[in-house]
Amino acid sequence: MLTDAEMLRYSRHLLLEDVGELGQKDLKNGKVLIIGMGGLGSPAALYLAAAGVGTLVIADFDCLEVSNLQRQIGYTTGDIGGDKVALMKHRLEQLNPEIRVRSINREMDKTQLLMELMMVNLVLDCTDNMASRQMINAACVEAKVPLIVGAAIRMEGQLMFFDHSQEDAACYHCLFPSNEEQGLNCSNSGVLGPVVGTIGTLQALEAIKHLTGLPSGIKNKLKLFDGKTLDWQTFAINKDAQCTVCGKTK
Amino acid sequence: MKITVNENIVQLDDKCNIEQLLIVLESPLKGSAIAVNQKIISRSEWVNYQLQENDQVSLFQAIAGG
Numbered sequence: 001m002l003t004d005a006e007m008l009r010y011s012r013h014l015l016l017e018d019v020g021e022l023g024q025k026d027l028k029n030g031k032v033l034i035i036g037m038g039g040l041g042s043p044a045a046l047y048l049a050a051a052g053v054g055t056l057v058i059a060d061f062d063c064l065e066v067s068n069l070q071r072q073i074g075y076t077t078g079d080i081g082g083d084k085v086a087l088m089k090h091r092l093e094q095l096n097p098e099i100r101v102r103s104i105n106r107e108m109d110k111t112q113l114l115m116e117l118m119m120v121n122l123v124l125d126c127t128d129n130m131a132s133r134q135m136i137n138a139a140c141v142e143a144k145v146p147l148i149v150g151a152a153i154r155m156e157g158q159l160m161f162f163d164h165s166q167e168d169a170a171c172y173h174c175l176f177p178s179n180e181e182q183g184l185n186c187s188n189s190g191v192l193g194p195v196v197g198t199i200g201t202l203q204a205l206e207a208i209k210h211l212t213g214l215p216s217g218i219k220n221k222l223k224l225f226d227g228k229t230l231d232w233q234t235f236a237i238n239k240d241a242q243c244t245v246c247g248k249t250k
Numbered sequence: 251m252k253i254t255v256n257e258n259i260v261q262l263d264d265k266c267n268i269e270q271l272l273i274v275l276e277s278p279l280k281g282s283a284i285a286v287n288q289k290i291i292s293r294s295e296w297v298n299y300q301l302q303e304n305d306q307v308s309l310f311q312a313i314a315g316g
C-alpha cells in the first residue's frame with residue numbers, strides 16, 4: 001500500500017496509465033544497484049530516488065574533485081574532498097526520505113559483487129573503465145541479474161540493456177570481447193556534461209520501465225548517441241556462441 | 251565491390267572479410283566493434299564474415315567513460 005504522503009509525492013506517476021498505483025508499488029519494491037557515482041551515476045541515482053525506487057545501493061570509491069563538477073550534477077563545490085557515496089547518499093535522502101539508500105565505499109571484487117547481486121533486481125553500470133565493465137558484466141551473467149550499461153566520452157554516448165534473467169540475452173563481452181582493450185574514458189578524452197547526463201538519464205528511464213514491467217525497446221541492442229547531430233543509431237547484438245562469458249563453451 | 255563504412259564509400263576486392271577490411275582501413279582490431287547492416291558481428295566471426303556489395307558497415311570503438 002502507498003501512504004498518503006507517497007500518493008501526493010508520486011501523483012504525477014499515478015496519473016500515468018503506464019505506471020499508476022501498481023507501478024508505483026513495483027518501484028517501491030525495486031532494489032537497484034548503481035555502480036559508479038560520476039557523470040552517469042549522478043542523474044541515474046537522482047531520478048531513481050525521485051521516482052521512489054524503494055532501495056538504492058550506490059557504489060563508488062572516489063573522493064569528489066573539482067574537475068568532476070563540470071558534469072557530475074549530484075554534487076556542489078562545497079562537497080569537494082568528500083567521499084562521493086556519502087555525499088550522494090545524503091543528497092538522495094534529502095531528495096526523498098521515503099526510500100532507503102545504502103552506500104558501498106570501496107572497489108568490489110567479483111565475489112563481493114556477487115554477494116550484492118543477491119540483494120537487488122537490477123544493476124546500472126555507470127563506471128568509467130573497461131576492467132570494471134567486464135567484471136560487472138561477468139557477475140551479472142553468472143547471477144542472472146539484468147544489466148543496463150551506459151558510457152560516454154567526448155560528444156558520444158552508448159547505451160545497452162542485457163536482461164540476464166532471460167536465456168537468449170547477449171552480453172557486454174559478446175560486443176567488446178577483449179579484456180586488454182583500454183576503452184576511451186573521460187579523463188583521457190574529455191566529455192560534455194549533457195552528453196553523459198543524457199545517457200545516465202536514459203539508464204534511469206530504462207530502469208523505471210523494467211521495474212514497472214513496461215517493455216524495453218533496447219534489450220540486446222546497442223544505441224549510439226551522437227551529441228553533435230542528436231542522431232541515434234541502433235544495432236542488434238546477437239549472443240555470440242563463442243563468448244567466453246555467456247556462451248555455452250565457457 | 252563497393253561498400254560503405256560509416257557512410258563513406260570504400261572500394262574493396264571482391265572477396266573481403268571483416269578482418270581484412272580493418273587491415274585495409276588501418277583500424278585497430280582491439281577495442282573496435284563492427285556492425286553490418288545494423289547487426290553487430292561478433293569478433294569471433296570476423297574472419298569468416300564475407301562482405302557483400304552495398305553492405306553498410308559501421309565501425310566504432312568501445313567507450314568506457316562515465
Ligand SMILES: [Zn+2]
Pocket residue numbers: 170171172173174175239240243244245246247
Ligand atoms: Zn557474451
